[in-house]
Amino acid sequence: MTKHKKPLVIGIAGGSGSGKTTAADIILKKVGSHRIAYLQHDSYYRELTNLPINQRREVNFDHPDSLESDLMREHIMALKEWKAIEVPVYDFTTHSRTSQTLHVEPRRVILVEGILIFAEPALRSLFDVKIFVDTDADIRFIRRLKRDLEERGRTTEMVIKQYLTTVRPMHLDFVEPSKRYADVIIPEGGLNEVAMDMVIARIESMLRDDSNP
Numbered sequence: 001m002t003k004h005k006k007p008l009v010i011g012i013a014g015g016s017g018s019g020k021t022t023a024a025d026i027i028l029k030k031v032g033s034h035r036i037a038y039l040q041h042d043s044y045y046r047e048l049t050n051l052p053i054n055q056r057r058e059v060n061f062d063h064p065d066s067l068e069s070d071l072m073r074e075h076i077m078a079l080k081e082w083k084a085i086e087v088p089v090y091d092f093t094t095h096s097r098t099s100q101t102l103h104v105e106p107r108r109v110i111l112v113e114g115i116l117i118f119a120e121p122a123l124r125s126l127f128d129v130k131i132f133v134d135t136d137a138d139i140r141f142i143r144r145l146k147r148d149l150e151e152r153g154r155t156t157e158m159v160i161k162q163y164l165t166t167v168r169p170m171h172l173d174f175v176e177p178s179k180r181y182a183d184v185i186i187p188e189g190g191l192n193e194v195a196m197d198m199v200i201a202r203i204e205s206m207l208r209d210d211s212n213p
Contacts (some may be wrong), residue, residue: 004082007037008206009110009126013118014133015171016062017143022056022190023133023199024113030200035207037079037107041114043087044068049096056095057158060113062170069120072112075104082106093153108207115171118178128206131199132182134189137168 010027014020021040044067048056059066073146075085086101117123118130141163148154154162175177186195 005108006108007080007082007106007108007110008128008203009076009080010112010129010131010203011117011124011127012111012113012131012133013115013133013175013182015135015137015140015175016115016167017140017147018133018135019143019188019190020113020115020133022092023131023186024111025195026190026196027111027200027203030196031109031203031207035094035107036109036111037104038111039072039075039087039104039113041067041069041072041112041117042092043073043090043102044091045095045097047097058092059095060166060170061095061162062166062174064116064119064174067114067116069116073126076110076112076123079104079106079110080126109203115175116178118181119174124178124181127205129182130183132179132185134179134185134187137171 011029012020014076018146024038029076035104045061046066048059048069051059071088075087078085084103084105087104089100090096091098112123112127117127118132124130144163144167145156145159148159149156184195184199186192186199190196
């Protein structure tokens with residue numbers, strides 16, 4: 001029976017539009033996607049098909065209760081035990097889960113990305129490395145506006161309303177305070193090449209150390 005090495009679990013948090021995904025993409029590329037099981041907290045939004053579409057749009061998607069973090073924790077624990085998982089696939093245009101799942105095999109590195117992952121103690125305790133991407137609010141809003149218009153079928157009015165009613169207040173209540181739990185804070189995320197190079201070097205060093213008897 002093959003004895004697997006203990007996976008390294010890395011969490012990347014930060015506000016909406018901060019550049020978390022860009023930072024995650026750089027880690028995937030530099031460390032090697034074949035060594036990484038990648039999970040996004042956004043995939044774990046709760047099933048809302050029992051609600052009419054107009055009521056789904058009124059849900060506070062920036063509050064921790066909107067996410068099934070217990071399921072994500074179960075999945076991370078399974079990956080740590082070298083068991084494959086089936087990740088939900090969420091449709092942001094209808095605010096509901098699809099009937100499909102994404103098969104994720106266990107890997108030497110488990111990379112977890114999400115706005116609220118450090119705000120959840122049950123998730124936070126699983127991370128060996130906690131990275132917070134810190135970006136100015138105006139830049140984050142512009143990026144979110146562009147993404148929601150192009151990828152999620154929203155109007156400008158819808159994006160502005162959501163930002164003012166839930167995104168900004170929840171950022172101040174949950175996301176920004178969770179920064180204190182980070183091991184590393186990266187201004188501008190993946191655009192900060194010096195910081196990303198240091199993070200990559202640290203990950204590679206930890207993997208080498210972990211592979212030694």
